[in-house]
Amino acid sequence: MSRFQQRLMANLSPSGRLSWPELYAAxxxxxxHPALRDFYAAGVPDPGTPLAEVPLxxxxxxxxxxxxxxxxxxxxxxxxxxxxxxxxxxARHWIVRPRTDLSTDxxxxxxxxxxxxxxxxxxxxxxxxxxxxxxxxxxxxxxxxIERNFLDxxxxxxxxxxxxxxxxxxxxxxxDLVRQxxxxxxxxxxxxxxxxLGDARERYGLPFYHPHHAQTDALACAELLQAQIASHxxxxxxxxxxxx
Amino acid sequence: MQAExxxxxxxxxxxxxxxxxDDKVLQRIAEHTDVTYYKAGTQILAFGEEITDWHVIRSGVxxxxxxxxxxxxxxxxxxxxxxxxxxxxxxxxxxxxxLEDTLVYLIPEAMFTELFEEHENFADxxxxxxxxxxxxxxxxxxxxxxxxxxxxxxxxxxxxxxxxVSTPVRDAAIRMSEAGVTCxxxxxxxxxxxxxxxxxxxxxDKDIRNRLVVPGxxxxxxxxxxxxxxxxxVEHSQFVFxxxxxxxRYNVHHxxxxxxxxxxGVIALPDVIRYESQNSLFVVRNIFxxxxxxxxxxxxxxxxxxxxxxVAEDANSRMIGTxxxxxxxxxxxxxxxxxxxxxxxxxxxxxxxxxxxxAREEQxxxxxxxxxxxxxxxxNPKEHEAYFVALAKFVCDGLHACGYEYCRGGIMATNxxxxxxxxxxxxxxxxxxxxxxxxxxxNSFIFFDMQGVWGETQWASQLTGxxxxxxxxxxxxxxxxxxxxxxxxxxxxxFKGFVMESDGDHSRSINMKRRGTAPLADLVRVHALAIGSxxxxxxxxxxxxxxxxxxxxxxxxxxxxxxxxLAMVRIRHQAKDLEAGRVPDNSIEPDNLSDxxxxxxxxxxxxxSNAQKSLRFRYQSVRAYG
Numbered sequence: 001m002s003r004f005q006q007r008l009m010a011n012l013s014p015s016g017r018l019s020w021p022e023l024y025a026a027x028x029x030x031x032x033h034p035a036l037r038d039f040y041a042a043g044v045p046d047p048g049t050p051l052a053e054v055p056l057x058x059x060x061x062x063x064x065x066x067x068x069x070x071x072x073x074x075x076x077x078x079x080x081x082x083x084x085x086x087x088x089x090x091a092r093h094w095i096v097r098p099r100t101d102l103s104t105d106x107x108x109x110x111x112x113x114x115x116x117x118x119x120x121x122x123x124x125x126x127x128x129x130x131x132x133x134x135x136x137x138x139x140x141x142x143x144x145x146i147e148r149n150f151l152d153x154x155x156x157x158x159x160x161x162x163x164x165x166x167x168x169x170x171x172x173x174x175x176d177l178v179r180q181x182x183x184x185x186x187x188x189x190x191x192x193x194x195x196x197l198g199d200a201r202e203r204y205g206l207p208f209y210h211p212h213h214a215q216t217d218a219l220a221c222a223e224l225l226q227a228q229i230a231s232h233x234x235x236x237x238x239x240x241x242x243x244x
Numbered sequence: 245m246q247a248e249x250x251x252x253x254x255x256x257x258x259x260x261x262x263x264x265x266d267d268k269v270l271q272r273i274a275e276h277t278d279v280t281y282y283k284a285g286t287q288i289l290a291f292g293e294e295i296t297d298w299h300v301i302r303s304g305v306x307x308x309x310x311x312x313x314x315x316x317x318x319x320x321x322x323x324x325x326x327x328x329x330x331x332x333x334x335x336x337x338x339x340x341x342x343l344e345d346t347l348v349y350l351i352p353e354a355m356f357t358e359l360f361e362e363h364e365n366f367a368d369x370x371x372x373x374x375x376x377x378x379x380x381x382x383x384x385x386x387x388x389x390x391x392x393x394x395x396x397x398x399x400x401x402x403x404x405x406x407x408x409v410s411t412p413v414r415d416a417a418i419r420m421s422e423a424g425v426t427c428x429x430x431x432x433x434x435x436x437x438x439x440x441x442x443x444x445x446x447x448x449d450k451d452i453r454n455r456l457v458v459p460g461x462x463x464x465x466x467x468x469x470x471x472x473x474x475x476x477x478v479e480h481s482q483f484v485f486x487x488x489x490x491x492x493r494y495n496v497h498h499x500x501x502x503x504x505x506x507x508x509g510v511i512a513l514p515d516v517i518r519y520e521s522q523n524s525l526f527v528v529r530n531i532f533x534x535x536x537x538x539x540x541x542x543x544x545x546x547x548x549x550x551x552x553x554x555v556a557e558d559a560n561s562r563m564i565g566t567x568x569x570x571x572x573x574x575x576x577x578x579x580x581x582x583x584x585x586x587x588x589x590x591x592x593x594x595x596x597x598x599x600x601x602x603a604r605e606e607q608x609x610x611x612x613x614x615x616x617x618x619x620x621x622x623x624n625p626k627e628h629e630a631y632f633v634a635l636a637k638f639v640c641d642g643l644h645a646c647g648y649e650y651c652r653g654g655i656m657a658t659n660x661x662x663x664x665x666x667x668x669x670x671x672x673x674x675x676x677x678x679x680x681x682x683x684x685x686x687n688s689f690i691f692f693d694m695q696g697v698w699g700e701t702q703w704a705s706q707l708t709g710x711x712x713x714x715x716x717x718x719x720x721x722x723x724x725x726x727x728x729x730x731x732x733x734x735x736x737x738x739f740k741g742f743v744m745e746s747d748g749d750h751s752r753s754i755n756m757k758r759r760g761t762a763p764l765a766d767l768v769r770v771h772a773l774a775i776g777s778x779x780x781x782x783x784x785x786x787x788x789x790x791x792x793x794x795x796x797x798x799x800x801x802x803x804x805x806x807x808x809x810l811a812m813v814r815i816r817h818q819a820k821d822l823e824a825g826r827v828p829d830n831s832i833e834p835d836n837l838s839d840x841x842x843x844x845x846x847x848x849x850x851x852x853s854n855a856q857k858s859l860r861f862r863y864q865s866v867r868a869y870g
Contacts, residue, residue: 088279226280
């Protein structure tokens with residue numbers, strides 16, 4: 001059984017944990033902040049929904065660093081999509097003031113400066129809008145742990161409760177879908193396939209986009225997902241076989 | 245916070261036709277653009293489907309097809325498709341398929357329509373019809389050159405001075421002095437007012453000096469005796485460049501301007517020269533001033549400069565082709581004058597012929613000499629051959645020295661095969677037309693573009709007349725000519741740095757003569773023969789075809805534009821070669837074409853290809869019975 005099939009099986013039979021619809025139903029009752037209750041009340045696509053019919057939204061954050069415990073969000077980019085069309089025309093981009101220090105290292109990466117963030121509002125002012133965009137959709141990100149953990153922490157810090165939703169991770173998909181080097185190849189020094197966004201895109205003939213701009217990265221991720229699905233997957237596959 | 249469509253915007257900034265738009269507009273486009281990815285091999289658009297977006301290729305390769313399944317175009321990054329459908333009931337006319345993995349930017353219809361309607365340059369660049377862009381390109385080029393857009397009217401400064409044929413020269417001279425003009429027009433004696441009388445001649449200052457004063461004729465000589473017959477005039481609404489062509493063709497420096505048959509003025513060489521600085525007329529004058537073959541050969545840089553200048557001044561292909569043909573003809577005429585001066589007068593009358601592009605007045609800077617001779621029927625080889633051998637050798641060697649290379653096919657007056665008596669030529673044409681043999685005809689195409697340049701030039705017109713009368717009644721001959729004209733096809737277009745063939749093959753460069761202008765000239769010739777046109781020039785032939793309503797709707801003007809575009813690309817290419825000090829040729833590499841040229845050329849190729857198809861269709865039945 002391939003790793004992809006293994007994951008597929010694992011996702012179809014969640015053991016012990018609440019399924020996503022169950023979790024949403026519970027949170028819609030239990031969350032303290034009305035915006036969160038709204039978010040969950042909007043629901044999540046049924047796990048059996050064919051991928052082609054699922055409204056998706058690709059997101060990307062730029063952050064002050066990699067650790068969600070000590071770092072915070074600097075910018076959010078978001079592009080609604082389906083596997084047929086990426087609604088770049090409805091893309092959104094916010095710069096927000098992080099609650100932790102903006103290190104010089106991270107400024108070099110994402111190019112958002114101290115004066116940019118000083119002029120920006122705190123995320124709490126944007127959070128309603130962000131969640132409005134994610135509502136009812138499945139969220140797509142490249143290396144979804146970052147977006148998942150940072151948003152969870154940021155929401156928790158501001159509204160007392162955290163947030164969780166199913167995600168499609170293009171990095172994980174790439175790891176599962178793309179053939180890994182064989183043992184012999186590894187022994188003879190063939191490089192492990194890079195799973196970085198730009199490298200993954202290159203494998204599908206996608207153009208180079210300058211990285212580390214949240215909206216561009218979200219678009220890049222959206223395009224990558226379409227390419228991955230077109231290459232490796234049927235559009236009729238259930239959303240539950242891919243989300244995590 | 246505003247969305248920042250950085251990558252899309254950056255892409256638009258770098259690609260035609262968006263480069264025509266300012267950044268604010270591009271920003272708006274970027275904001276309205278969506279994106280879709282297509283795996284290699286997937287159908288992007290299917291025939292008849294609804295379409296609501298304009299498709300711009302961000303990366304990858306897309307093939308666009310005709311409904312028949314025939315390849316229409318292959319596009320890569322920066323290419324676009326779907327506009328035909330958007331402008332036609334939102335139904336897809338040209339299906340498209342991803343040849344490689346492809347990322348497409350989708351610009352919604354409303355945005356596309358807005359761009360198309362509000363930004364003229366943008367609309368010009370976008371291929372919406374096979375012909376509209378080409379037409380606009382040709383029209384814009386004409387706008388750019390005053391010589392071509394100004395009408396003769398605008399040059400007339402005063403009323404013409406008219407005198408009757410019997411007027412004494414002195415009276416005419418007094419009139420000229422009083423009016424401050426350098427010429428008078430001569431009309432017939434009649435009861436009507438002068439202006440309504442028939443114009444028969446023209447007399448210039450120079451004529452009075454050379455034909456009256458120098459020979460010592462009395463001042464009361466009737467002006468008729470010293471006038472030049474009025475062989476050429478222009479209509480008031482013709483373009484200045486046409487007046488210039490007329491002056492070149494007849495080697496005259498004054499032209500009467502007519503309106504409804506009445507002379508309303510005279511334009512002189514300097515009037516025209518104001519419009520064209522490095523005038524071909526000067527080159528012609530210098531050719532006739534040259535005293536030796538060496539002096540003639542030394543004029544080559546002037547010829548090249550004249551060519552380059554015409555190109556720089558945005559002259560059209562017609563003007564350049566005629567100018568170069570007139571210059572070529574002048575070389576021949578001067579060489580024949582020299583030859584006759586050296587060898588003595590010809591023992592029997594003859595006519596020296598120009599063939600091919602020179603006869604069609606479509607000559608460029610790179611050219612072979614194609615010529616032949618008609619000899620008087622009284623020609624007797626034993627007595628006369630030596631003279632004509634020497635004459636032909638003198639002229640052909642001279643032309644070679646002047647940069648017109650020997651014809652590799654041996655079609656030159658030095659070849660005894662192409663020195664025939666008038667009777668023999670008539671017989672040859674009758675044979676070609678009445679008993680057409682494909683292989684023979686293929687090598688004889690060139691004789692169906694024939695012009696007399698020296699001597700008994702009316703013989704050349706007689707032969708042209710014979711061909712015009714006979715050809716149209718001989719479908720077998722026309723079918724043979726048609727088959728010959730279909731031997732060379734244009735390519736499909738361009739893809740990346742390559743020339744694209746209809747079967748998907750690629751090559752590095754294209755010979756614009758062999759694959760462009762020549763097949764088109766061949767095609768136009770067949771049609772012209774079929775309607776009995778006596779015109780030589782392809783544009784004039786097309787005019788005859790349009791007037792005779794012979795071609796399918798719209799094809800005449802399309803072919804005219806296509807010819808102009810193909811010829812101009814060739815011409816500009818040669819001008820660039822000259823500028824860079826290279827030997828000019830006809831071979832063009834797609835990399836050296838502008839984006840716009842590639843697109844308009846593709847349109848032109850398409851028109852030629854379609855015209856070839858309809859030519860094939862027209863003669864299909866003849867072929868079946870043949």
